[in-house]
Amino acid sequence: MAFISQRKICSFCENSEIVINYKEYKLLRKFLTEQGKIIPGFVTGVCSKHQRHITRAIKRARNIAFLPFTVDYRDI
Numbered sequence: 001m002a003f004i005s006q007r008k009i010c011s012f013c014e015n016s017e018i019v020i021n022y023k024e025y026k027l028l029r030k031f032l033t034e035q036g037k038i039i040p041g042f043v044t045g046v047c048s049k050h051q052r053h054i055t056r057a058i059k060r061a062r063n064i065a066f067l068p069f070t071v072d073y074r075d076i
Contacts, residue, residue, distance in 0.1 A: 008045025012053075020053045022060035025067055031058065036070045 012018055022028070031039050031046075031054050038058055041051035061067040 010045065010047040010050055012050040013047055020050065020057050022057040022064070022066065024057075025061055028054065028058050028061055028067060032067070034071065036068055 012020065018027075020027075031044060033039060038055055041048060044051075046054065058067060062069050
């Protein structure tokens with residue numbers, strides 16, 4: 001039995017108008033789990049080049065406090 005998998009196409013390669021910037025926290029939040037971990041590229045379907053850009057932007061946004069490092073469930 002052969003499995004035919006559909007390869008995910010990088011959305012940033014497909015649409016060059018989307019810019020990865022640390023100021024766009026709503027876009028970057030799509031690449032984080034509920035615990036605040038960065039989702040790997042093979043799950044999201046992003047190529048390795050853009051995954052590095054996303055990781056760098058998320059880390060910068062965390063440093064400036066646009067995104068949280070972790071989520072404390074006691075505060076919710």
